[in-house]
Amino acid sequence: MHTDSWAIKAKKLGLRSRAVFKLEEILTKTKALKSNGLVLDIGSAPGGWSQLIKTLEPKSDVYAVDLLPMDPIKGVYFFQEDITNIDVIKEISLLKTKFDLVISDLAPNLTGISAVDEENIFELNSITLKTAVNYLNKSYGKFILKTFQNSLFKKIRLEMEKSFNIVQTYKPAASKSKSGEIYLYGERPL
Ligand SMILES: C[S@@+](CC[C@H](N)C(=O)[O-])C[C@H]1O[C@@H](n2cnc3c(N)ncnc32)[C@H](O)[C@@H]1O
Numbered sequence: 178m179h180t181d182s183w184a185i186k187a188k189k190l191g192l193r194s195r196a197v198f199k200l201e202e203i204l205t206k207t208k209a210l211k212s213n214g215l216v217l218d219i220g221s222a223p224g225g226w227s228q229l230i231k232t233l234e235p236k237s238d239v240y241a242v243d244l245l246p247m248d249p250i251k252g253v254y255f256f257q258e259d260i261t262n263i264d265v266i267k268e269i270s271l272l273k274t275k276f277d278l279v280i281s282d283l284a285p286n287l288t289g290i291s292a293v294d295e296e297n298i299f300e301l302n303s304i305t306l307k308t309a310v311n312y313l314n315k316s317y318g319k320f321i322l323k324t325f326q327n328s329l330f331k332k333i334r335l336e337m338e339k340s341f342n343i344v345q346t347y348k349p350a351a352s353k354s355k356s357g358e359i360y361l362y363g364e365r366p367l
Pocket residue numbers: 193194196197219220221222223224225226227242243244245258259260261282283284285286
């Protein structure tokens with residue numbers, strides 16, 4: 178499908194973003210979403226991924242965090258906060274080591290200077306990875322992380338390998354090939 182067709186399809190289905198199709202493909206391939214699961218959505222606004230989780234598994238509990246505001250979604254507990262401060266959110270902090278799935282579609286603001294952007298992406302990915310490891314259930318937790326194919330990609334994949342028993346890379350069909358975005362999947366935190 179042409180990449181813009183995904184945006185049209187999202188609009189037709191009443192979904193908040195075309196990003197849902199990327200997550201849907203990864204969830205189908207990894208079987209990472211279970212019923213009655215506890216899910217943490219990092220960088221959640223405008224809410225497409227949270228909306229998809231609640232649609233696929235209505236009994237799941239979703240906690241969502243973003244710097245920007247997000248319109249309410251039934252059954253999603255949203256907190257407007259920087260991910261670096263996630264521990265100050267009492268409701269989420271109480272759930273450390275309890276989450277079944279952590280999903281992150283975080284992206285920093287780009288400066289256009291590739292060396293700076295690559296460092297910013299790596300730093301944000303590293304913070305997110307640490308957060309996922311702290312909040313996931315140690316026996317069967319699963320993590321989906323958006324990152325970018327750049328000179329630091331191998332480094333962040335290596336960090337994932339140090340943190341999870343199983344690590345896989347995904348490039349979903351709905352992801353624009355030019356965008357360079359790519360997804361890392363981790364299962365069972367070490
Ligand atoms: C691509 S969007 C997420 C789209 C979302 N998954 C969806 O389907 O609707 C990336 C989000 O990351 C958020 N973000 C970037 N840096 C952040 C940070 N340090 N803490 C929290 N959110 C951040 C942005 O505000 C933005 O809403």
